[in-house]
Amino acid sequence: MFNTIGDVKAALSAQRYIPSDEIATTVFLAEKLGKPILAEGPAGVGKTELAKVWAAATGRELIRLQCYEGLDETKALYEWEYAKQLLYTQLLRDKLNDLLAGVTTLAEAADRLAAEEDVFFSSRFMLPRPLLKAITSERPVTLLIDEIDRADAEFEAFLLEVLSDFQVSVPELGTIRARHQPMALLTSNNTRELSEALKRRCLYLHIDYPTAEQELQIVNLKVPGLPPKLAQQAVELVQRLRGMDLKKHPSVSETIDWARALLELNARHLDRATVETTLNVLLKFEGDLQRARRATVRDEGDRARRERDEFGRPRRDDESGRFRGN
Amino acid sequence: MDQRVVDFIHALRAQGVRISLAESIDAMRCVEIAGVADKQFFRSALRASLVKEPRDLPTFDELFPRFFGLDTPPPLQQPGGGMSPEERERLAQMLQQMLASLTPEQLRRLFEMMMTGQGMSGSQMRQFIDENTTATQTTTGFQPWATRRALRELQFDRLEQLLQELLQKLREAGVSEAALQQLEQEARENREALAQQIGREVGNGLQQREAEERRRRPVEDLQDRPFEELKYQDDDDMRVIINRLAAQLRTRVALRQKRANKGSLDAKSTIRANLRYSGVPLDIRHRRKHLKPRITVICDVSGSMRAVTGFMLMLVYALQDQISRTRPFVYYRTIADVQADFQQLRPEDAIRVVPERVQGGPWQTSLGACLEIFTRDHLDAIDRRTTVIFLGDGDDHMSPPNPRAFETIKRRAHRVVWFNPEPPYRWGREDNHMHIYAPMCDAVHHVSNLRQLVAAVDGLFS
Numbered sequence: 193m194f195n196t197i198g199d200v201k202a203a204l205s206a207q208r209y210i211p212s213d214e215i216a217t218t219v220f221l222a223e224k225l226g227k228p229i230l231a232e233g234p235a236g237v238g239k240t241e242l243a244k245v246w247a248a249a250t251g252r253e254l255i256r257l258q259c260y261e262g263l264d265e266t267k268a269l270y271e272w273e274y275a276k277q278l279l280y281t282q283l284l285r286d287k288l289n290d291l292l293a294g295v296t297t298l299a300e301a302a303d304r305l306a307a308e309e310d311v312f313f314s315s316r317f318m319l320p321r322p323l324l325k326a327i328t329s330e331r332p333v334t335l336l337i338d339e340i341d342r343a344d345a346e347f348e349a350f351l352l353e354v355l356s357d358f359q360v361s362v363p364e365l366g367t368i369r370a371r372h373q374p375m376a377l378l379t380s381n382n383t384r385e386l387s388e389a390l391k392r393r394c395l396y397l398h399i400d401y402p403t404a405e406q407e408l409q410i411v412n413l414k415v416p417g418l419p420p421k422l423a424q425q426a427v428e429l430v431q432r433l434r435g436m437d438l439k440k441h442p443s444v445s446e447t448i449d450w451a452r453a454l455l456e457l458n459a460r461h462l463d464r465a466t467v468e469t470t471l472n473v474l475l476k477f478e479g480d481l482q483r484a485r486r487a488t489v490r491d492e493g494d495r496a497r498r499e500r501d502e503f504g505r506p507r508r509d510d511e512s513g514r515f516r517g518n
Numbered sequence: 519m520d521q522r523v524v525d526f527i528h529a530l531r532a533q534g535v536r537i538s539l540a541e542s543i544d545a546m547r548c549v550e551i552a553g554v555a556d557k558q559f560f561r562s563a564l565r566a567s568l569v570k571e572p573r574d575l576p577t578f579d580e581l582f583p584r585f586f587g588l589d590t591p592p593p594l595q596q597p598g599g600g601m602s603p604e605e606r607e608r609l610a611q612m613l614q615q616m617l618a619s620l621t622p623e624q625l626r627r628l629f630e631m632m633m634t635g636q637g638m639s640g641s642q643m644r645q646f647i648d649e650n651t652t653a654t655q656t657t658t659g660f661q662p663w664a665t666r667r668a669l670r671e672l673q674f675d676r677l678e679q680l681l682q683e684l685l686q687k688l689r690e691a692g693v694s695e696a697a698l699q700q701l702e703q704e705a706r707e708n709r710e711a712l713a714q715q716i717g718r719e720v721g722n723g724l725q726q727r728e729a730e731e732r733r734r735r736p737v738e739d740l741q742d743r744p745f746e747e748l749k750y751q752d753d754d755d756m757r758v759i760i761n762r763l764a765a766q767l768r769t770r771v772a773l774r775q776k777r778a779n780k781g782s783l784d785a786k787s788t789i790r791a792n793l794r795y796s797g798v799p800l801d802i803r804h805r806r807k808h809l810k811p812r813i814t815v816i817c818d819v820s821g822s823m824r825a826v827t828g829f830m831l832m833l834v835y836a837l838q839d840q841i842s843r844t845r846p847f848v849y850y851r852t853i854a855d856v857q858a859d860f861q862q863l864r865p866e867d868a869i870r871v872v873p874e875r876v877q878g879g880p881w882q883t884s885l886g887a888c889l890e891i892f893t894r895d896h897l898d899a900i901d902r903r904t905t906v907i908f909l910g911d912g913d914d915h916m917s918p919p920n921p922r923a924f925e926t927i928k929r930r931a932h933r934v935v936w937f938n939p940e941p942p943y944r945w946g947r948e949d950n951h952m953h954i955y956a957p958m959c960d961a962v963h964h965v966s967n968l969r970q971l972v973a974a975v976d977g978l979f980s
Binding site: 197213214274277384385388398 | 536538541544547548551552556558559562563565566567569570575768772790793838839840
């Protein structure tokens with residue numbers, strides 16, 4: 193599908209996603225080696241988005257498995273549809289009677305029934321969950337296993353078979369092999385250590401917050417109507433917020449949301465009032481908000497003072513200026 | 519190239535990055551596919567297949583340029599470019615004469631390489647160094663020192679003197695001054711290149727020895743040794759022991775949870791399971807009662823406590839998958855939230871830096887005041903599901919006991935447990951306030967060695 197790493201980059205860019213060299217290389221290797229990718233990094237840097245654009249770029253269907261504590265095989269892999277089985281048994285009672293007509297001994301009746309047993313334990317009564325769907329799919333798919341760190345360690349161990357051999361064992365049916373090997377992407381927010389065995393089977397991709405330059409590119413791509421100067425200022429502010437000691441740093445998706453908000457509000461430039469009213473799009477904790485507000489006020493004070501300096505006028509608040517400057 | 523990648527993997531392992539055989543095979547395949555033409559892609563390919571922990575990325579970034587960077591020493595050149603043929607003839611002759619009588623052998627080889635420009639490959643050079651120098655160091659931190667030492671043993675500084683001798687002889691034989699100057703210049707450049715190559719190979723040798731040393735060392739069972747006797751600085755052994763203990767604990771916990779059907783009846787699952795008995799409930803299913811504990815650890819990091827605190831925190835972090843949330847605090851003279859440190863660093867490294875956050879010296883533990891600060895600033899670390907673990911000897915040299923703050927913590931928490939490495943007969947003596955806090959705890963464990971510590975931690979999961 194892809195011949196060079198450049199192809200991957202172009203294909204992902206065509207889906208309006210800006211991949212770093214790191215991301216493009218890893219996706220390329222995953223395609224070539226057929227290995228799953230484990231993407232780690234802070235929330236909201238585009239890990240899930242990567243799976244979506246990867247699927248779109250290769251024209252595959254995306255199958256998503258969201259992990260949570262207590263997720264088990266019956267919810268991730270398959271489940272027998274007991275109700276349907278029961279219903280069929282009831283409806284087919286007449287047929288069963290026909291089948292058993294003329295039988296004299298109990299043993300013979302049991303044998304005849306056993307011969308038909310497969311009807312009830314076939315894929316017809318099986319409810320496929322995401323993993324089985326991905327494996328039995330007629331067409332190649334991209335499998336997204338989201339937030340694997342939320343699932344239990346046992347589930348992780350169960351995933352090993354699926355991820356290394358792309359097969360699952362169903363006791364009643366035997367082993368089901370994948371027709372097309374799905375391309376798998378696992379994401380983790382690093383809330384706990386994943387097992388060595390799982391990591392060993394994956395290519396590892398660490399996605400961090402983008403640089404100012406990349407983020408500006410992203411904002412320009414996702415929010416095209418935003419004036420360039422405003423975009424620049426917005427990204428600068430976000431980057432500065434990330435440097436601060438906050439409970440939760442603004443993610444890329446929040447930057448985009450904020451940029452959209454600014455566009456909606458028809459903002460021309462980032463003045464204090466605009467920042468004050470829209471900052472809650474970026475920061476989700478009251479403490480963080482207050483800290484960020486204090487910082488922006490301080491910055492503005494600094495800038496105002498600098499401007500006065502440029503015009504050669506005497507500074508009035510010399511004392512406090514020196515103090516804050518430190 | 520393959521050899522270089524293998525060497526690189528060895529070096530990463532020597533620095534404590536865990537790389538399995540399967541991963542090194544993957545790395546080879548990745549390199550094959552990504553190619554070596556574009557360095558950025560090559561680097562990403564190695565990184566994606568070898569480094570699986572964010573905290574190992576700096577190690578990778580540091581080592582990569584050393585192996586695949588541009589700082590490879592410049593190649594040797596043949597001196598005597600500016601000479602006429604007969605002058606060159608004379609140079610070869612003189613050199614032969616000098617080399618014939620030159621001792622020791624290694625100096626002869628060096629001088630020959632310097633004057634003829636015919637160097638050695640990396641592995642040859644390594645062998646040459648190994649044969650002619652004594653290696654005593656096994657840590658890469660000693661590289662500059664070991665390089666200086668190797669150069670001294672090879673009598674590298676005598677090369678200058680030999681060069682001057684040769685130049686003098688050539689001058690007497692009537693070689694032009696300009697040619698001689700050029701020769702001297704070229705010979706000096708060769709000497710620098712040689713020194714660089716030696717330095718590099720010494721470094722590689724050190725890395726290899728370090729890796730071997732690590733492999734050879736046996737891991738003894740240290741469970742019953744008192745903490746003071748454990749060599750706390752030995753990261754790797756500790757990690758092995760702790761991981762083994764954590765695995766034991768994990769199986770024990772899992773088994774206990776499997777056997778104990780204490781949860782409430784799971785009606786749905788029971789109906790489903792008993793369809794095959796036509797709805798007669800023969801097989802009763804229970805909802806798993808699998809509440810992972812939330813843990814807030816408050817650790818004493820005074821000198822006497824540091825070893826046991828280190829082990830405790832490493833154990834807790836090795837068991838992260840069994841715990842839903844961990845909040846570590848350390849106290850000495852004051853108390854600090856050190857969660858950020860543990861998120862950024864490996865637990866064993868974090869333990870080393872956190873004492874700096876709570877500045878204190880000998881006899882400066884002030885537990886009472888720290889409890890006061892904790893109840894004022896950090897009570898959000900405790901809710902009704904949290905088990906609070908105090909890890910300390912209960913000594914307090916600076917402030918009076920603070921049962922009121924302790925009571926506040928206890929009221930908010932699910933459980934309060936104290937791990938104390940001091941034997942009970944010392945509680946309450948001199949500056950020790952353990953006898954005041956002990957009755958208020960839900961459980962007090964005396965932990966003086968790893969076995970006791972593991973037993974105490976095991977208690978948290980039941």
